[in-house]
Amino acid sequence: MKESKKVFGTQEWASTNANFINGCSNDCKYCYAKSMAIRYKRKTPDNWMIEEINIKKFMKNYKKKDGPIMFHTTHDITPENVEPSMAFLGNLLESGNDVLVVTKPHLDVVEKICDTFAPYKDKILFRFTIGSCDTDTLKFWEPNAPSFEERLQSLKLAYEKGFKTSVSSEPLLDTNVVQLADILLPYVTDAMWIGKPNQLLSHMKRNGVTDSLSIEKAKELLASLSDKWILELYEVYKDNPKIKWKESIKKVVNIEVPTVKGLDI
Ligand code: SF4
Numbered sequence: 001m002k003e004s005k006k007v008f009g010t011q012e013w014a015s016t017n018a019n020f021i022n023g024c025s026n027d028c029k030y031c032y033a034k035s036m037a038i039r040y041k042r043k044t045p046d047n048w049m050i051e052e053i054n055i056k057k058f059m060k061n062y063k064k065k066d067g068p069i070m071f072h073t074t075h076d077i078t079p080e081n082v083e084p085s086m087a088f089l090g091n092l093l094e095s096g097n098d099v100l101v102v103t104k105p106h107l108d109v110v111e112k113i114c115d116t117f118a119p120y121k122d123k124i125l126f127r128f129t130i131g132s133c134d135t136d137t138l139k140f141w142e143p144n145a146p147s148f149e150e151r152l153q154s155l156k157l158a159y160e161k162g163f164k165t166s167v168s169s170e171p172l173l174d175t176n177v178v179q180l181a182d183i184l185l186p187y188v189t190d191a192m193w194i195g196k197p198n199q200l201l202s203h204m205k206r207n208g209v210t211d212s213l214s215i216e217k218a219k220e221l222l223a224s225l226s227d228k229w230i231l232e233l234y235e236v237y238k239d240n241p242k243i244k245w246k247e248s249i250k251k252v253v254n255i256e257v258p259t260v261k262g263l264d265i
Contacts, residue, residue, distance in 0.1 A: 012246060013127070014070035014100050020057040020088055021075040025049050026104060026145040029214060030171055033074035035203040045208030051081055058088060061095070068098040068125065077103050086116060093120045102127045102168065104145040105154035114161045125164040125190060128155050131173035133180045140217065141173050152183065159187040170195030170246050175224050177233055181243070188242055195246025196225050227252050
């Protein structure tokens with residue numbers, strides 16, 4: 001018999017995920033997927049940025065699932081892979097699925113998705129990862145991902161075209177959350193999720209990010225996201241229905257972490 005397990009990570013958003021690329025050109029220093037790919041010898045720190053399509057997964061026929069399918073959890077839609085990503089997304093939608101599209105958004109990619117899949121507007125929920133409103137900070141942690149301005153433009157575009165929109169501020173990359181929320185929330189129809197970086201130093205180590213500046217910045221970031229700071233932030237937003245907390249925050253503020261039976265995490 002399967003036991004109840006606490007829901008965390010991407011399982012807080014969707015019980016099914018869909019990926020078809022090994023590697024990600026964004027090359028985020030904290031990347032969990034990169035860390036796992038290196039651990040299980042599918043990739044090395046140096047070749048993670050090379051995006052390789054897994055044909056079997058690409059061709060897989062995803063049947064209609066009960067809940068939303070999260071596309072994707074271990075790579076991203078980048079200008080280089082936008083064509084196969086659009087085809088893959090189209091297959092998920094044509095099978096009748098609701099799809100949670102999680103990405104560090106490129107404006108031209110989001111425009112293409114909105115134009116191509118306008119008839120599926122009610123089946124798509126965008127979740128744009130934006131952990132800081134400072135482009136220098138984003139570029140430090142997520143070297144090849146879009147600037148803050150481009151992510152904001154993407155959010156506005158999806159919102160104005162009538163799509164459901166949400167934000168993942170996980171991992172938070174600084175403490176300017178109030179400023180970030182003030183800018184983003186007017187364009188969010190669903191929710192803004194807030195979470196700390198998980199296992200930051202260990203993922204960085206496995207990802208080959210061992211330079212002294214990155215380690216120092218990681219330690220500073222973790223120190224700034226203290227329990228005291230989180231409790232104060234929680235007080236500001238605890239009654240805001242559009243702000244949702246990831247497990248890393250729930251633990252600090254003593255919100256019960258949901259469980260689910262028989263979940264393969
Ligand atoms: S965008 Fe996501 S999958 Fe790609 S490197 Fe960054 S964290 Fe990893």
